Amino acid sequence: MGRRGPSSMTAEQVSLAKVSGPESFSNGVLTQMDNGEILVTVEAVPKGEFVVVVKGTDKVSNSQFQRQSNTQMSLSKVKIQAVVDSSVEPGQTFKLPFSVMTQSSGGKYSISARNDRKFPMIFPNELTLVTGQYANATLTITPPASTQSGTDVTLTIDAQSSNGVDANYAVLRLSVVTKITDFIQPxxxxxxxxxxxxxxxxxxxxxxxxxxxxxxxxxxxxxxxxxxxxxxxxxxxxxxxxxxxxxxxxxxxxxxxxxxxxxxxxxxxxxxxxxxIARSGVPPALTLPLPLWICLLVSAFLVRP
CATH class of the missing domain: 2.60.40 (Immunoglobulin-like)
Incomplete structure (x- = not known):
């Protein structure tokens, strides 16, 4: 951090550096966000453990800087597959199939799920995985009957190995929509x-x-x-x-x-x-403003012989 805080520093390069083995860097593409944050897109993630390296310029001292994350990270070997192919109806239970697979050692993996609307859900607490094979499960979520049509729900499914070494998550978006079955006019x-x-x-x-x-x-x-x-x-x-x-x-x-x-x-x-209630052959009533009626009456009086 610069002497005047983050605003005194400009990030110019962000990369992922491999921790062990031959030196290897995966450079990212930087995109400035509206809130002052930086979005970094990396095409390839190093195999094994890596750290995040940031290089840039300290605008106060006009010098180059380099920072490295203290935490070593690695690409998760756990994969979660889930697809939302329809909307959810208020008051109705929606079933969401999902699958979990690991390329690491198999065994018991804990499963957790949450949603930002706090709608009640049912899902298995754990799955037993075999390396390289998907294990299938189902999550159910039930929006209350009073849920307004058009409500969006963000649902997150987490999977973690029993030793806590490997984990991953999937984020899904659901829409609550009232099904229309009434097409007859009153x-x-x-x-x-x-x-x-x-x-x-x-x-x-x-x-x-x-x-x-x-x-x-x-x-x-x-x-x-x-x-x-x-x-x-x-x-x-x-x-x-x-x-x-x-x-x-x-x-x-x-x-x-x-x-x-x-x-x-x-x-x-x-x-x-x-x-x-208009009667045929009867002309509609002539409605004129009062000042215009007075003008007509005065005109009729003036033109008399």
Missing amino acids: LCKVVSVQDNKCPRDLSQCGHFQWGLSANITDGNGTGIESISFHQGNGTLTYTSLSAPIIVANYNASCCSQTVEIIAVDKVGNVGKCYQS
Whole structure:
């Protein structure tokens, strides 16, 4: 470390150096990360034990430096194979097959697993390995039924020899997704319309109200998530969304003669019902701002002979 901390030093070369035998270096490719860390990619790892060697420049003293890791490392002889080929459903147990193999001496290897969501898991605590042969096992994980669809889970499986000399791990990513089986739109049916008070002379419509009642149901679907209306200028009320049949009531001025009620279920299917009280042959009410009405009346008065 430089006299002013890590910021005073620039790493220029990172390599893996073989500890025993002929001197051998595996140079890495350095990539500066956004958080100030350095990602080093090495194409080949030395066989046997090795150390990490870092070379660079101390910007304060303008001198070269070299650092070497105190810990000797080696490429793990343990391999773990596991593939996630489907998503996980909330409340359902997901089975994940995995295999462990060692090129070192066989024997008992301890198995552990963890996930960042703390979902309950079941897996074998140990496997007996034969050198060069994969031992198969299965891990199960069960997200709670309340898990939100789209949740990502990071799962880590560890394997370690009984003497602790060799170990390895595999990191997997799972997605919790609710399976959609409801493709039928909600049913919305108008059962009654109360428009008998609306006058035929639509210039008088502002003093009167009309209304309707509709039954809304999702049958054996996922249930109604929301109810709203378009093409209307009234008020909409409805009974509990959890009821098998939801009764919706709409009321509006007789000047607002159409309405479209929209019901959406919990997976996005949309059901609609439309109602109009417009009478054929009757022109729609002319609605103008009050100042414009005054201007028209004044104009009519001024043009009289």
